[in-house]
Amino acid sequence: MPLYAYRCNDCAHEFETLSRFDETPACPGCGGAHVERQLSLIARPAPGGETAESCGAMSGGTPCASCPALAGQM
Template structure:
């Protein structure tokens, strides 16, 4: 289920909501169904401190590395 940003047109409250297809979204503050979906940016995170652990796990499961460097295995060192 995707997370979407909304604004209530009645009380101007902005909120996020997990949305199932064609589900009516009501404002959690005033209960109005007069809501409008806002444009929001896509969020993606590999997790961890800098994502290195998750990136290595992703490559081990069939993902490809941007570089085959044996020094850093990810294209982040001066020899890549």
């Protein structure tokens, strides 16, 4: 499940949670249901720019420069 960021309209509490797209979680601060999904915070770049999923070495291809598997061998 994807990680979404939310902001509570009742107490302004901001939090992140794993959630289905069609589910709205309750606010962990006040328990209210008036939370808004923060779309701008979803696509944060992974540290190093490359993720294991995008690296070719993980699928038998050419490793990228920042491949975590390569870093362990050099």
